[in-house]
Amino acid sequence: MTAAWSDQKRGFLACAEHALALGGPGAGKTHVALVKAGDEIRSGVLKPGQKILFLSFARPTVARILEKASELISREDLQWLEVSTYHAFAWSVLKSHAYLLNGKSGVQLLPPPEAAAHLADIGKDSHDAEKQRLFEQEGRLHFDLFARLVGELFRRSGRLARIFSDSYPVIILDEFQDTNSDEWSLIQQLGQRSRLIALADPDQRIYEFRGADPRRVGEFLDVFRASHFDFAGENHRSGGTDITTYGNDLLTGANKGRTYQQVKVSRYGFMFGKSLHFSTKAAVCTALARLRNVPDKSIAILVPSKRLMLELSDYLSSAGDGLPELHHDVAMDAEPPALAAGVIATLLEGGPAGEVASRMLAALHSHIRGRRGAKPTPQTELDLAGALSGFITTGKIAGSKRKLIVSEVHRISNERQLLTLTGDPAADWLHLRGLLALSPATALKQVAMDARYLRLLHRGSVLRANLGGLWRTQGGYRGAEDAVRSALLQEHFAAAQKDWRGIHLMTIHKSKGKEFDEVIIYDGMFQRIARKPDDAKACAQDLLALRVGVTRAIRRATILTPKSEPCPFL
Ligand SMILES: Nc1ncnc2c1ncn2[C@@H]1O[C@H](COP(=O)(O)OP(=O)(O)OP(=O)(O)O)[C@@H](O)[C@H]1O
Secondary structure (H helix, E strand, O other): OOOOOOHHHHHHHHOOOOEEEEOOOOOOHHHHHHHHHHHHHHHOOOOOOOOEEEEEOOHHHHHHHHHHHHHHOOHHHHOOEEEEEHHHHHHHHHHHHOHHHHOOOOOEEEOHHHHHHHHOOOOHHHHHHHHHHHHHHHOEEEHHHHHHHHHHHHHHOHHHHHHHHHHOOEEEEOOHHHOOHHHHHHHHHHOOOOEEEEEEOHHHOOOHHHOOOOOHHHHHHHHHOOEEEEOOOOOOOOOOOOHHHHHHHHHHOOOOOOOOOOEEEEEEOOOOOOOOOHHHHHHHHHHHHHOOOOOOOEEEEEEOOHHHHHHHHHHHHOOHHHOOOOOEEEOOOOHHHHHHHHHHHHHHHOOOHHHHHHHHHHHHHHHHHHOOOOOOOOHHHHHHHHHHHHHHHHOOOOOHHHHHHHHHHHHHHHHHHHOOOOOOHHHHHHHHHHHHHOOOOHHHHHHHHHHHHHHHHOOHHHHHHHHHHHHHHHOOOOOHHHHHHHHHHHOOOOOOOOOOOEEEEEEOHHHOOOOEEEEEEEOOOOOOOOOOOOOHHHHHHHHHHHHHHHOOEEEEEEEEEEOOOOOOOO
């Protein structure tokens, strides 16, 4: 690629030591790092079997980096580049070596939905110790331990660390500002022998809640005596627009009262007879019209919470209020649909009614405990789950709502006995989901509701293939529970070959590292961008997140905020 590189980028490309590249949104950090990877590959520094490792946080970002890499690096040279998430890299080490740490053969992954159910009534302060115990005593591995355990393996075995560093003599660390302490200690091990190239924007540090630390960038410079490059002022994403200016003004409050060409703030209110989300959907339609002649156009709708995301997704998919159905992709969390799928799988699997009922109750127990993911489960729900598991062992349960759940589970399990399934996994799945949706028990209705979002996990084809395979070999779905579990587990490692064209709905946090022609940010009436306007620390994080969201736009950003109480950052 011939480009008019800035001096800083030229220096970065020529640097043969540990390096840190800083730059704002769209400064071209990822781009120039890929060019550097390509240069190094062509220079012949790599020996057979060696690769440059490009580490990022999320699978969709990996998909995006791979796409960019294929534009900048020849097909032949791409074989020398491995783009991976921290998780996938760590798993590649732990799969074969975790036994060195816990003395147990065959480490078993604890999928996040199951982990959430397991940890639901353990105080947050004790989660870490419990995850460690699960690994050491039961050989079950929580995703959160990945980086820490690999760091520990490398610390304890210099030989193993040498082997991996020899395989990856150059490692590029994307979004370095969001590295937590476990990832940082793993990086410190790798950096003893591999050459590190960190890419960072301290003002895009939006993951403090998972351990990102404002000191990390300084620590990198100190520990590795890295050469330091700054691409300040460069913007290759939205050049010629005032989107980045707006993003930077947000940080100082200079945006307030000012007008911008490519960032529009729109204040919406209640509209009689229309959904509250009407203005947002209308803004998406307007953006689509503006982009009608743009090939491969992409639009992101960014919202502050997952709840709002699902509500809006339902509304986008409807044809209400005179607006068309809008086909869109949703960046969905796995816990609610995966655990709901576990309940439906017990029905698919079938067997004697009594057995189906107990397996269904056990799966329901996990669904209630785990569906909130990393968020705490309310005590009333934990009590309900506890009462169900008590029923499984004692056969006793008190309270009319709880009794209703148990009687409904038995009724549906009996109904299952009378059913003739068709062998078409999708039809059978929908039929069983329908039985739950019609139940008067709220907990079962919730399962049906959560299962509706299974399609959003994009594991439908694997799931159908697994279930179809069972039917073909035995004329039934025995093994369905395992088949569903394994299809959903793959979700965590599958290379998300995402198509970024079209409309994408996600939380503001999920937009990090991505870019879209237009970005629409929806500050909900009840789900706010500024979650706690009186809490300075929370506001600082929410503001950084808003800046990340706005600066994902290539052409234009629109922010919708309630007229009655506009977002304090605007
Ligand atoms: N030198 C360049 N020539 C052409 N296009 C570039 C150049 N540098 C960056 N781009 C393009 O600009 C966009 C933003 O670049 P990139 O994603 O590398 O920025 P970044 O600094 O990693 O951004 P962010 O931190 O906001 O994720 C991408 O579409 C990229 O392909």
